[in-house]
Amino acid sequence: MLQYDQLSLNIPDTQKPRVVIIGGGFGGINLAKKLKSKDFQIVMFDKQNYHGFWPLLYQVATAGLEPDAIAEPLRKLFDDCDDFHFRLVKVTGVDTALKQVKTLIGDLPYDYLVIASGSKTNYFGNKQIQQNAFPMKQMTDALNLRSQLLQSFEQASMTKDPGMRQALLNFVIVGGGPTGVELAGSLAEMRKHVLPSDYPGLDFSLMNIYLVEGLDRVLPPMSPEASAKTRQYLEKTGIQVKVKTMVESYDGETVTFKGGEQIRTQTLIWAAGVQGSLIDGLPADAIERSRILVNEFSQVNGTQDVFAIGDVALMKTPDYPNGHPGVAQPAIQQGALLAKNLFRLSKQQVPEPFKYFDKGSLAIIGRYQAVADLPKKLHLSGFVAWIAWLFVHIWYLIGFRSKLIVLSNWLYRFFTYDRGTRIIIRPHVRKDDTVAHEILAKSEML
């Protein structure tokens, strides 16, 4: 058994400047990659030992990809780097005066600290939704949702009560951004191509997929053209889109919208908001809307040697007065530039300000159905956008093995329409569901 006094970070002392990176996401790994060749010691902390390719997380949730296909072990990514040190531990705070990070294991002095901790689900203070809804931010979320989907169909096969059966076949996705749209599209494909032959006793014309968005269109970050096309695709696939609709409450059985409408559902998926994953010890005026305010060099307001990049950072620029979108590209580009800038700063040279190059946005609804906003206000949809989406995602996926496995799965799915990972490894059960708990416990599945 572990004892706290036995534990220590064990980072070797060094003469080189030490860069501490919190988080192994897009920002953190691109920063570390570009720093590798320079004269720094790099220490990376993350509470998870792999880099997750979150754009494909929804495919894990809908049994189209295995989780291991979108996860690259962080130690493997940097095993060719001499002075790179990874520690699987959570960073709890920073002491900017002493220039130390604080972790659950111990403290570590830094020369430069880069906070790249990303974002987490935002329930907007609604604890009931937090308790009952299914988020979609990390791997366990996707696996719990996968189990929940499959368990719902199994239970629906064994339910006599038509009201409960309908509740098991109603799926409500809250959040009309890319995550919600892609999840809805994927569920609709399952409903059409896979589920009827898996569950011949169930009538899948009764399965409802709702996509709920608070603003006035789906895919609000994309162009109106992309939104309109996406809505068309979604409705053609039989998804019921509700815009300008906000969730009031969800008790695990019924979701109530502001305005009073209710839907009985056992599965409410919350893809409706994110907030930054903050750490303690930053200046109070450096936090705005749970993101960390930084200047154009990614320096945290009120500090010299603390930086923030990616989703957790809020860099206000003329083009992006509310900060950059919480997608991969800003994190990747900020990480790469910061590596260059840390090198310059360590040589007392002038750093380069960040200018975001928006390479465009993509979203996919189904087979041959995608939308793309490209630079110079070019909008694509349909087959071309679909091919672009596939290509971009394989390109940016980290790790040769992952590319191989994902491509194999996609080719398999393209030709067979099948989704190969329809397996429940760890059943999901709500804490208050005593009957389900009892059944699973007696089945030795808990």
Next chain:
Amino acid sequence: MLQYDQLSLNIPDTQKPRVVIIGGGFGGINLAKKLKSKDFQIVMFDKQNYHGFWPLLYQVATAGLEPDAIAEPLRKLFDDCDDFHFRLVKVTGVDTALKQVKTLIGDLPYDYLVIASGSKTNYFGNKQIQQNAFPMKQMTDALNLRSQLLQSFEQASMTKDPGMRQALLNFVIVGGGPTGVELAGSLAEMRKHVLPSDYPGLDFSLMNIYLVEGLDRVLPPMSPEASAKTRQYLEKTGIQVKVKTMVESYDGETVTFKGGEQIRTQTLIWAAGVQGSLIDGLPADAIERSRILVNEFSQVNGTQDVFAIGDVALMKTPDYPNGHPGVAQPAIQQGALLAKNLFRLSKQQVPEPFKYFDKGSLAIIGRYQAVADLPKKLHLSGFVAWIAWLFVHIWYLIGFRSKLIVLSNWLYRFFTYDRGTRIIIRPHVRKDDTVAHEILAKSEML
């Protein structure tokens, strides 16, 4: 939330004879496959919704394969069969007088019942080992072990106390059968090719792998030639083999062997015994050494229409007075023959007695290192046996997608020596390990 009175098995009534199969393992699925074309209604119960290819489970545990690659959804396997019904529910017992199976959801009458529920870990009554050891029988076992292995190295990187660090680097595998041997070989390959570059701060010459066997040789079910060759391979790879050694106790910190020797270890893997997964309601004299006694037609002693096949069955024949080995081939062959025999019985024809055709046994230790016992007392080892092992496993793996993914992983590993799934999705923590619990809870990893 579920209510018991809402649940029902919902199996449609039928004029055809109903065959109820408990278990979707090698025996159950081969029986169902061969029955498909005949005039039966087939109902399959399993507490898990997929068929697991357990011969490759050890590769999931040692981060060489993803779990989804060795799991085939049962509904998918039989989606082309009109009168096949799957229910994800545990069968608790049988009433042979009323000819009904009892499940946690409800009862179902049968015409023929086939118990193909397989086997589970046997701790020989030692509750302390059951609480502290890592079994290797089902998917969650392999994933827990994978997490434990990776977490051990992470913790070892952060441990100041040399005694604890050594305990984290000592791995004791109890059971010198194929499971234990293949696991040991796989761990040795990780130690040699992967771990030193993943954990540059750790000295892997300190990592010990022990393989402990109670009988006088490893691989007791195989030939003495195979055992001797295997021992040679194991020791050449640096595995410490202890035969004629039994475990007295294991408290989670130290394993004590009969005779007094002790080894400090945080990871004791129990691959030392199995017992049949029985159900209630069978005649008492039909159970022997926790397996179900059957005649040469797989009929359970003392019943007419209840059968048992595979690991759970004990069929004594002149060639196999203690029953057939608990491997795939007897289950596959018994399942196929039983399908033929059920057809004959339903037509009042004479069934055919079972005669096991032993196609041979294989075990793998490492790259180019395998042993094979073939019919006519032919023994192979080395490269030829290794190729045979690879080929046979891909051949018998169920599902085209699985074959594709496994082959991709093996090709990738062959050329890079890398193991791609070194990820901890759900950390493992022992119930009594309060410090680890606290750290994981504060890291939001629980």
